Amino acid sequence: MEPASRSASLTTPAIELRAINKSFGTVQANRDVNLLVQAGSIHGIVGENGAGKSTLMSILYGFYEADSGTILIGDKPVRIASSRDAIAQGIGMVHQHFMLVDSLTVLDNVMLGAEGGALVAKGAARIRGKLAELARDYGLVVDPDALVGDLGVGLQQRVEILKALVRGAQVLILDEPTAVLTPPEADQLFAMLDTLRREGKTVVFITHKLREIMHITDRVSVMRRGEIVLTTETSATSPPALADAMVGRRVLLTVDKTPSRPGPARLEVRDIVVLGDNGVPLVDHVSFTLRGGEITGLAGVAGNGQSELLEALAGIRPIASGEVLIDGKRVDPAALNPKAMRALGVSHIPEDRHRMGLVMSFEASESAILGFHHDPIYGAGPWLSRARVVADLARKMLAYDVRPPLPRLKTANFSGGNQQKIVLAREMERDPGIVLAGQPTRGVDIGAIEFIHKRLVALRDAGKAVLVVSVELDEIMALSDKIIVLCGGKLTGERTPSPDRHEGETLVGELGLLMAGVTDRAA
Template sequence: MSDSRPNQALALELRGIDKRFGDVHANNNINLQVPKGTVHGIIGENGAGKSTLMNIIYGFYEADQGDILVGGQICHIPNSREAIAAGIGMVHQHFMLVDNFTVLENVVLGAEDGAMLNVSLRKARKELQRLAHEYQLDVPLDATIDELPVGLQQRVEILKALYRGAKVLILDEPTGVLTPQETDHLFRILHSLRDQGVTILLITHKLREILAITDNVSVMRQGQMVGHVKTSETSKEELAELMVGRKVRLKVEKQDATPGEVLLSTEKLTYTDSRGVDMLKAVDLEIRAGEVVGVAGVSGNGQSELMEVLAGILEPTKGEVKIGSNRITADTPSSAKLVREMKVGHVPEDRLSMGLVKNFSAEESAILGIQEQPRFNGQWLSKRKDITEYCQGLMEEWDVRPRNPKLRSSLFSGGNQQKLIIAREVDQDPDVLMIGQPTRGVDIGAIEYIHKRIIDMRDQGKGVLLVSVELDEILALSDRIIVMFDGQIVGEVAADKANERILGMMMANVIPDELKQADTAGEAL
């Protein structure tokens, strides 16, 4: 099926693109047509070949065979410089910016007009002001990158591409680090770009976003293109089935919770960082057996610090944490090792810096934090065979691909890294599981499985603390939802009484009228 429209010019066309890495057939005879001035989604599971294909278009890789046509003309794109010259820009999932350079310096870097830098900067300032006004991309040009929130950093990357003349713009998982508000603004920017004739290629796992923003969608599976559809003529269910090759349950199935005893609690918990800023302010929280407590909030409002204090990574400044009969205070601090021994599991929000070691093998990452257990250690040496078999078992159970315990952790896709970390923590059978951003960068089939395992743990009488920027994930999994703003819990609502509007208002520190009325009724009783 062609995804072009009659009499509509193509901005980009791929014919028979093929790419192998040894025995891995990453792209297998890929054909794609992208009409000019459209937003075109590319979706598929982890390892489907999406990133390889985009890297071929942008010149990071060269195809073994096949043609790339830009504006109807065959283009040879051996490197990113030639891609830029052909009018192709790319915003990577992990931004490529110099933190201590200003916005203006980052945009000009590599695109200077001769030796006189001041001339380039003056020219760039004028052009960037025009682009910012035209595409709603306002950014303080003289601010350094490390002063900007992640949403503004992304705008800088888009401005860089537009400044270099991009007419085809590739965005790789652009909302993975954005708040819902920042995502909404990004979509307005993309619509504005499309209306001005820019063609957008959007790579994402999020079907809701695909349906909200794209005109057409192409689906990849196991290195092949398996479907092209108009967005207006498809559904989440159809796209999920095309991606996975089977029907996928998109709705989390669960019974009502039956909460039991308090497993973990905090009282007036406060954490002050090295700058003297209170990141947590007198937080009172309870997690009971047999319930999932969701934590919603705009990123940076204390959710990360809450998890790290509870996990023993950060020490509380005031107040206390109770885990069973154990008390953790500023005077009696703990550690990540001791908290783990208290039967608390922790899946960190940042898997790359805290969940695994990129240069370790998968089997070494699979025993991080539990490496001192006797089953992994002999009298003098570690039990390498037992470690390998342990990792192999986790890989089989959680469908971690490729199933190679010896492979370096950094060579797995983000979703497969995540599955390995969650598998390690769940396998320890903790009484409390704290899990941050459980499905960030994870494909639809794995999301279904991870959600099921979280509910299974709840039903086994475990307590789960869930931190996620995905409001639909919070709503689907949680029994109670607390909302954080500026380091404080500003409200709590039962999941069956919550929706995105209510949570969004609470995240902005506005209590919805229906919750005020409920409080008033409770006081009257």
């Protein structure tokens, strides 16, 4: 990616935060934060999970009030005590997890909270006209009569942006906006943001992806442990420099691993079929083998059967036909369920930690034993021992650098990356023979990505068989000893990565063709 074109005269402040402090009990989330965002710019904010980015933006959007400090809009001090106050000041926010009602139309969702008084019909006509205007001016095209639940993730995010713009947002805060997008959807988002910038809107862009920062932002601020430790023109920095500032030490942006030493087959998949609710095959006669001491990467554009394959192998989704062998022994597909697979030494890191991996309302210590709550190590006679459960997670939090290290804190109160570490600790610390890792670094900061990659490589080196499903092609290529590709539920090819740069460039092209359905046989 080439850096975005930079505006030469970004001088007017849209937002200024001065000496912002915010604590939650003994944890200080923001410490004397000073931030100036120039009007008509895209300002990136990066930092590790738990660095205080989301807290700072929640203060700006009125979800929290700062313990001390000043917020200025333009050059005028303001008090933002609620999201209504923020909207009145021209600030909109698109959250990582969308706040939409699936059963309502796009128009209904955009209208919520902005109906236009008692005459709802007039309000609907006004907002319909505004949506047409925004589609024309910014390319934000969405069918206003479509049900939100029927839209893809990229279009749902577009609806969230439209909600903010309809309410008159001049400043748009985007929290991890590409965490759930495919690469083409991310490219569409960047094009829209560039248009918004050229039209004078201001964007605050929170992300863990340093290539995105270099590609789309004008300036970038780095947060570490609640403080801003660096603000610079994006053109004056680099991904390694930003990574080092985020973590406070040198960070490896590549995966450090020795050549694999594949051992015996641990998991064999033979001609399996997985059906959707309508009876159409989502996984269509797929076969492959996972060997001990080897990481197999499963690549493909999102929605091509990877999720369903992973769920089937974890025992969550039924297998219509085909065979599964673990350590050479056939497993009856009809008897597969998550409990049975765990008993066979299969560990599953789900793609969607909120939907499958955690219970947000539980304490972290309770989420950390899901599926393993019958283990005798947690018991005191017939009952669970809270002390043992808490102590077990306290140990894992230390080993996995979970912040804050508070086992009894509600799961929902951890950042996304720290929630992911809780899932990883639960699944990896059981000495599994087979690890099924779905999007293991989704929404995770650069330091945690390095940590997770090291853990996966360590499992490989200990003789475990690892399957990594990721939409990040760079991650697949860096981690994998072998890559298989799915398109339309079918296996389209297999490749072996090479450390040679030129061969790597060739491999990217080949994988792209396989992901588009151009099979080896067709080629």
